[in-house]
Amino acid sequence: MPDTLKNLPQFQALSSHFETLKDTHLRDLFASDPARGKTLTVEGAGLYLDYSKNRITAETVDLLLNLARACELPSRIESMFSGEKINLTEGRAVLHTALRSPADANVLVDGENVIPEVHAVLDKMSAFCDRVRNGSWVGHTGKPIRNIVNIGIGGSDLGPVMAYEALKSFSQRDLTFRFISNVDATDFAEAVVDLDPMETLFIVASKTFTTIETMTNANTARAWLLHQIGGDESAIAKHFVALSTNSEKVSEFGIDTANMFEFWDWVGGRYSMDSAIGLSTMLAIGPKGFREMLSGFRQMDEHFRTAPLEKNLPVLMGMLSVWYSNFFGVETTAVLPYEQYLKRFPAYLQQLTMESNGKSTTVDGRKVNYETGLIYWGEPGTNGQHSFYQLIHQGTRLIPCDFIAFGKSLNPIGSHHDILIANVLAQSEALAFGKTAEEVKSEGTQDWLVPHRVFEGNRPSNTLFGDEMSPAMLGKLVALYEHSVYVQSVIWNIDAFDQWGVELGKVLAKAIIPELSGESDGELQHDSSTNALIERYRKMRR
Ligand code: F6P
Numbered sequence: 001m002p003d004t005l006k007n008l009p010q011f012q013a014l015s016s017h018f019e020t021l022k023d024t025h026l027r028d029l030f031a032s033d034p035a036r037g038k039t040l041t042v043e044g045a046g047l048y049l050d051y052s053k054n055r056i057t058a059e060t061v062d063l064l065l066n067l068a069r070a071c072e073l074p075s076r077i078e079s080m081f082s083g084e085k086i087n088l089t090e091g092r093a094v095l096h097t098a099l100r101s102p103a104d105a106n107v108l109v110d111g112e113n114v115i116p117e118v119h120a121v122l123d124k125m126s127a128f129c130d131r132v133r134n135g136s137w138v139g140h141t142g143k144p145i146r147n148i149v150n151i152g153i154g155g156s157d158l159g160p161v162m163a164y165e166a167l168k169s170f171s172q173r174d175l176t177f178r179f180i181s182n183v184d185a186t187d188f189a190e191a192v193v194d195l196d197p198m199e200t201l202f203i204v205a206s207k208t209f210t211t212i213e214t215m216t217n218a219n220t221a222r223a224w225l226l227h228q229i230g231g232d233e234s235a236i237a238k239h240f241v242a243l244s245t246n247s248e249k250v251s252e253f254g255i256d257t258a259n260m261f262e263f264w265d266w267v268g269g270r271y272s273m274d275s276a277i278g279l280s281t282m283l284a285i286g287p288k289g290f291r292e293m294l295s296g297f298r299q300m301d302e303h304f305r306t307a308p309l310e311k312n313l314p315v316l317m318g319m320l321s322v323w324y325s326n327f328f329g330v331e332t333t334a335v336l337p338y339e340q341y342l343k344r345f346p347a348y349l350q351q352l353t354m355e356s357n358g359k360s361t362t363v364d365g366r367k368v369n370y371e372t373g374l375i376y377w378g379e380p381g382t383n384g385q386h387s388f389y390q391l392i393h394q395g396t397r398l399i400p401c402d403f404i405a406f407g408k409s410l411n412p413i414g415s416h417h418d419i420l421i422a423n424v425l426a427q428s429e430a431l432a433f434g435k436t437a438e439e440v441k442s443e444g445t446q447d448w449l450v451p452h453r454v455f456e457g458n459r460p461s462n463t464l465f466g467d468e469m470s471p472a473m474l475g476k477l478v479a480l481y482e483h484s485v486y487v488q489s490v491i492w493n494i495d496a497f498d499q500w501g502v503e504l505g506k507v508l509a510k511a512i513i514p515e516l517s518g519e520s521d522g523e524l525q526h527d528s529s530t531n532a533l534i535e536r537y538r539k540m541r542r
Pocket residue numbers: 153154155156205206207208209210211214269270355499502
C-alpha cells in the first residue's frame with residue numbers, strides 16, 4: 001500500500017466523480033443508458049449478478065477498479081491463494097481456498113504442501129459419515145446413531161447450522177440434527193429434550209478447544225450422556241467426536257484423537273465450514289454432496305483468481321461496498337435471500353463480514369481515517385417485506401440491498417415460485433425507481449396523502465440469480481462473499497483474518513464468573529455500574 005487510502009489519486013478521482021453523481025437518480029441513469037440493465041451485469045461460476053440498479057455509471061466502475069489496482073488487488077489475491085502469511089497480526093497463512101483444492105494441487109505453507117493432509121481428512125470424514133449414515137456406527141448399547149448434535153459457537157456453529165438449513169432438501173431425513181451454541185443452558189436443554197442418548201452423537205466443534213461456551217456445553221453433554229448410562233466412561237468414544245486444531249486439548253477432554261477430525265491454523269473460524277467443521281454438513285448430505293459443495297466453492301475461487309477485474313463478481317461486489325461505505329457514507333447492507341432454505345445465510349454472513357472487516361487499524365498499525373466494515377443484516381424474502389422493508393423504501397437511510405434468488409424451486413408447488421420471484425423483482429424495481437408525486441396524484445390520491453405515498457426511489461441493489469439451491473450453489477455463494485470481504489479489506493488495508501476485538505470481553509467474563517458465585521468474595525474492583533449489577537445479580541440468582 002503506497003500511501004493512506006484517502007491520499008491516493010485514484011481515491012480522490014472517485015471523490016470528484018462522486019460529487020458529480022451523488023444527486024443523479026437511477027431513473028435518469030436508466031433513461032440515459034437504456035442498455036445498462038444488460039451491460040452492468042456479469043456472470044461467473046454459474047451466478048448472474050445484475051448490478052445495474054446501483055448508483056454508478058460505467059465510469060464509476062472504471063474508477064473503482066483503478067482504485068483496486070492502486071491497492072494492488074490482483075497481487076493481493078494471488079498472495080492469499082499462494083499461502084503467504086497475509087494474516088499479519090497472527091502470523092498465519094489464509095488458505096480456506098486450499099480446503100477445496102483438487103487432490104493434485106500444490107499449496108505450500110512453510111515449504112510443505114498442505115493438500116495431501118486436506119484430502120486425508122476429507123477421506124477420514126467420508127468413511128466416518130458413511131458408517132453413521134448407514135447405521136454401522138453404533139452407540140454404546142449397540143443402537144445406530146440417529147441424532148447428531150453439533151456443539152460449537154461462531155464459525156464452529158454458524159456455518160454448520162446455515163449449511164444444514166440450506167441443504168436440508170439434500171439431507172438424510174431419518175437423521176435428526178441439532179445445533180447447540182449458546183452458553184445459556186436453555187440451548188442445551190431444549191436441543192436434547194426429546195433425544196435418546198443411546199442414539200445420539202455429539203460433535204464438539206472448536207478450532208481452539210478452549211472456547212468457554214463450547215467447553216461448558218460439551219461437559220454438560222458428557223454428563224448428560226454418562227448420567228443416562230450409569231457413568232460408563234467407555235461410552236464417550238462412541239458418542240463424541242471432535243473437530244479441532246488442538247489434539248492435546250481434545251485428549252484432555254477425553255475424546256480419543258482417533259475420533260478427531262483435524263484442521264489447521266491457516267483456516268479461520270469464520271472460513272471453516274468447508275473444513276472438518278463441516279462434518280455435520282457431510283453427515284447430513286453425504287460425502288458426495290459435500291464434495292459437490294466443495295466443487296462450487298472451487299468454481300468461485302477459480303473465477304475470483306482468474307477473471308479480469310471488470311468481470312469478477314467478488315471484486316465488483318466488494319468495490320461497490322467500498323463505493324457506498326466510503327463515498328455515500330452508507331453504514332449497512334441488507335442481504336435478502338428469496339429462498340427459504342437460506343434463512344440462516346444473513347446470520348452466517350454477519351460473522352463472515354463483521355468479524356472480518358470490523359477493524360479500525362491498518363495492517364501497519366495506523367488508525368484509519370475512513371469508514372471500514374459495513375453492518376450486514378437481513379432475513380429471507382418475502383417475510384422481510386412485511387417487516388423492515390418500509391424503512392428501506394421510505395426511511396431516511398440509504399441501505400444497499402443484495403437480493404438473492406433462484407430460477408427453480410426445490411419445492412415446485414403451484415404458483416408459489418413465480419409469486420416469490422415477482423416479489424424480488426418488484427422490490428428492486430420499486431427501490432430503484434420509486435413513485436413520483438405526479439404518479440401518485442394521477443391515481444386520484446388526495447393532496448394531503450400524496451407526500452406519504454411518494455416513493456423517492458434511488459435506493460440501490462444487486463440482484464444475484466442462480467439456477468437452484470444445491471450443495472454446489474451454496475459453495476459458490478459462500479465463496480463469493482468470502483472473497484468480496486477480502487477485496488474490501490485490501491482497499492481498507494486491514495487484516496480481515498484476525499479478531500482481537502472479541503478478546504477483552506472474554507477476559508473480563510472469566511474474572512466475573514467467580515465473583516457471581518461468591519467463589520471470589522473480595523471487594524469488587526470494577527466500575528460502580530458493574531459492581532452494582534454484580535451485587536444485584538448475587539441477590540437474584542438461585
Ligand atoms: O470469539 C470469536 C471466535 O474466536 C470466532 O472467531 C470463532 O469462530 C469462535 O470464537 C469459536 O472459536 P472456536 O472454534 O475456537 O471454539
